[in-house]
Amino acid sequence: MRKVLLALTMLVIVRTSYAQKVAQAYQHWYTYFGTVKMNSKWAIPFDIQGRIRDGISDKGQLLIRGGLQYSLTKQDQVLLGYAFVPTYNNVSGTWLPEHRIFQQYIRKAKTIDMTHRVRLEQRWVSQPSAPGSVHAIGDWKYGNRARYFNRTQLPLNKTPFYVALQDEIFLNLWGNDISNLFFDQNRFLAAFGYQFNSNLKADIGYMNQYLQTGSGAKSMNHILHFSVFQTINL
Numbered sequence: 001m002r003k004v005l006l007a008l009t010m011l012v013i014v015r016t017s018y019a020q021k022v023a024q025a026y027q028h029w030y031t032y033f034g035t036v037k038m039n040s041k042w043a044i045p046f047d048i049q050g051r052i053r054d055g056i057s058d059k060g061q062l063l064i065r066g067g068l069q070y071s072l073t074k075q076d077q078v079l080l081g082y083a084f085v086p087t088y089n090n091v092s093g094t095w096l097p098e099h100r101i102f103q104q105y106i107r108k109a110k111t112i113d114m115t116h117r118v119r120l121e122q123r124w125v126s127q128p129s130a131p132g133s134v135h136a137i138g139d140w141k142y143g144n145r146a147r148y149f150n151r152t153q154l155p156l157n158k159t160p161f162y163v164a165l166q167d168e169i170f171l172n173l174w175g176n177d178i179s180n181l182f183f184d185q186n187r188f189l190a191a192f193g194y195q196f197n198s199n200l201k202a203d204i205g206y207m208n209q210y211l212q213t214g215s216g217a218k219s220m221n222h223i224l225h226f227s228v229f230q231t232i233n234l
Contacts, residue, residue, distance in 0.1 A: 021218075022210070022218040022219055022220050023217075023218070023219040023220070024219070024220055024221075024222065025053065025054065025219060025220070025221050025222070026054060026055075026221070026222050026223075027051060027052060027053050027054070027060065027209075027221050027222070027223045027224075028051075028052045028055075028056065028223070028224045028226075029049060029050070029051045029052075029207065029223050029224070029225045029226070030049070030050045030052075030226050031047060031048070031049040031050075031225070031226065031227045031228070032047060032048050032049075032227075032228045032230070033045070033046075033047045033227065033228070033229045033230070034046050034047065034229075034230050034231075034232060035069075035230070035231045035232065036232045036234065037231060037232065037233045037234060038234050039234075040071065041070060041071050042068070042069070042070060042071075043068075043069045043071070043077075044066060044067070044068060044069070045066065045067060045069055045079065045081075046064075046065060046066035046067070047063070047064075047065050047066075048063070048064055048065075049061075049062070049063040050062055051063070053088075059088035059095075060087075060088060061085065061086070061087045061088065062085070062086050063083060063084075063085045064083065064084045064085075065081060065082070065083035065084075065085075065100075066081055066082065066083075067079045067080055067081020067082065067102070067104075068080055068081070074108075075107060075108045075109070075110060076105070076106070076107055076108075077105070077106040078103075078104070078105055078106075079103070079104045079105075079106070080101075080102075080103055081101070081102050081103075081104070082099075082100065082101055082102075083098075083099075083100040083102065084097065084098070084099060084100075085097070085098040085099075085100065086098070089128050091128065092128035092129070092131075092136065094128065094136040095136075096125075096126045096127070096128060096136065096137065097126050097137075098123060098124065098125045098126065099123075099124045100121050100122065100123050100124075101121070101122045102119055102120060102121040102122070103119070103120050104117055104118060104119040104120070105117070105118050112152065113152065113153040113154075113155075114150070114151070114152045114153075115149070115150070115151045115152075116148075116149070116150055117147075117148070117149040117150075118146070118147070118148055118149075119146070119147040119148075119149070120144070120145075120146055120147075120173075121144070121145045121146075121147065122142075122143075122144060123142065123143045123144070123145060123178065124140050124141075124142055125140065125141050125142075125143065125178055126139075126140055127139045127140065127141060141177040141178045142175070142176075142177050142178070143172060143173075143175070143176035143177060143178035143179065144172070144173040144174060144175055144176055145170060145171065145172055145173060145176070145184060146170075146171045146173055147168055147169065147170050147171075148168065148169050149166065149167075149168040150166060150167055150168070151164060151165070151166035152164070152165050152166070153193075160194050160195045160196070161192070161193070161194055161195075162192075162193050162194075162195060162201075162203070163190070163191070163192055163193075164189070164190075164191040164192075164193055164203055164205070165189070165190055165191075166187075166188070166189045166191075167186070167187065167188045167189070168186070168187045169185075169186045170183075170184035170185045170186070170187075171183060171184060172184050178214060179212075179213065179214035180214065181212055181214065181216065183212055184211070184212060185209060185210060185211040185212065186209070186210045187207055187208070187209045187210075188207065188208045189205055189206070189207040189208075189225055190205050190206055191203040191204060191205025191206075191225065191227070192204060192205060193227075198231075199230060199231040199232070199233070200228075200229070200230050200231075201228075201229050202226075202227065202228045202229070203226075203227055204224070204225065204226045204227075205225050206222070206223070206224070206225065207221075207222075207223035207224075207225040208220065208221075208222065208223070209221040209223060
C-alpha cells in the first residue's frame with residue numbers, strides 16, 4: 001500500500017510540473033456503469049456519462065454506450081458494443097454526434113481486484129459545417145483507435161471503503177482521418193469509494209486527462225469524477 005501511494009504521489013508531481021506547458025481546463029464527470037447479467041455466460045454492460053465543462057451549468061459531452069458480453073472464463077470476457085457520443089462545439093454552438101462500434105477483451109486478476117481491458121474502436125465523428133450553413137453537420141471523419149485500461153481497487157482495512165487507481169491510454173491507429181498523430185490521450189484517476197453490497201458501489205475522485213488534438217495542440221483537464229457501479233442479476 002505504501003509503494004502504491006508513493007508511486008501515485010510521484011505521478012501527480014510529474015504531471016503537475018508538466019501541466020504548466022499545456023492549456024488547463026476543469027470539468028465534472030458523472031457516470032453510471034451498469035451490468036445486466038442474463039446468466040453465467042452472457043451479460044449486457046452499459047454506461048451513461050455526463051461530462052460538463054467549466055462548471056455545472058456549461059455544456060460538454062454526453063456518452064451512451066452498451067454492448068453484449070460473453071464470459072470465456074471467470075477471468076476473461078469479450079464484448080461487442082456501440083456508443084453514441086454527442087459533443088457540444090463552442091465555435092458552432094451546436095451538438096455534434098459521434099458514432100462508435102467497439103470490440104474489447106477484459107482480463108481480471110485472480111488474487112487482487114485488478115482489471116485489464118483492451119478496446120478497439122471504429123469512430124465516425126461529425127464535423128461542424130461552414131458558418132452560415134443551415135446544417136449543423138458539414139462532414140464526417142473516420143478513425144480507428146486502440147485503448148488500454150487498468151483499474152486496481154484496494155480495500156481499506158477490511159471495511160466497505162476502498163481506494164481505486166486506474167489509468168487508460170488512447171492511441172490512434174491506421175486509416176485515421178480524425179488525427180494522424182499516434183498518441184491521442186491519457187486518463188489517470190485516483191478515487192475513494194464505498195462498497196454498499198456485492199452488486200453496488202460508488203466512488204468519487206480526481207481524474208487527470210491529458211489530450212493531443214489532430215493539430216498537435218495539447219491540453220489537460222482536471223476532473224471531479226463521480227461514478228456508480230451496479231450489477232443487475234436476472
